[in-house]
Amino acid sequence: MRIVGSETPDAWRRTVYELVWRIPPGRVATYGLIGELAGRPRAARAVGNALRHCDEKDLPFHRVVHADGLPAFPGHRTRLRREGVRFVGPRVDMARNLWTPRLPQRQTRRPSL
DNA sequence: CGTGTGACCTAAG
DNA sequence: ACTTAGGCCACAC
Numbered sequence: 001m002r003i004v005g006s007e008t009p010d011a012w013r014r015t016v017y018e019l020v021w022r023i024p025p026g027r028v029a030t031y032g033l034i035g036e037l038a039g040r041p042r043a044a045r046a047v048g049n050a051l052r053h054c055d056e057k058d059l060p061f062h063r064v065v066h067a068d069g070l071p072a073f074p075g076h077r078t079r080l081r082r083e084g085v086r087f088v089g090p091r092v093d094m095a096r097n098l099w100t101p102r103l104p105q106r107q108t109r110r111p112s113l
Numbered sequence: 114c115g116t117g118t119g120a121c122c123t124a125a126g
Numbered sequence: 127a128c129t130t131a132g133g134c135c136a137c138a139c
Contacts, residue, residue, distance in 0.1 A: 031120075031121055042122080047121075048121060049120080050120095052119080072120045
């Protein structure tokens with residue numbers, strides 16, 4: 001059975017899981033961000049579907065929240081707070097705890113333009 | 114293969 | 127700040 005493209009949907013889900021594993025404690029990622037990192041910038045819903053189908057028992061999917069900072073499930077709020085995630089009302093302080101997989105850290109280097 | 118649904122996102126009002 | 131509407135991708139029927 002041929003699949004369009006070089007990646008099977010299952011492979012893509014696997015990529016999603018790997019990315020979720022990469023989210024460190026105290027940080028959160030959005031569905032859209034995971035989709036972007038997985039190669040599907042507009043596939044936030046597909047990410048949700050992938051997590052729904054996930055068989056990984058220890059997958060820290062509670063660190064994946066909505067773009068507005070609202071956790072996917074109410075129960076995740078306490079779990080996230082235990083990891084040190086800052087909350088502003090019912091929502092995660094995205095400006096503070098959003099996961100940044102890229103670490104350019106070029107602040108020590110001045111642009112020599 | 115078309116339709117409906119969902120752990121979604123963005124833009125308007 | 128809250129609600130609607132449209133778009134998006136994958137899955138179930």
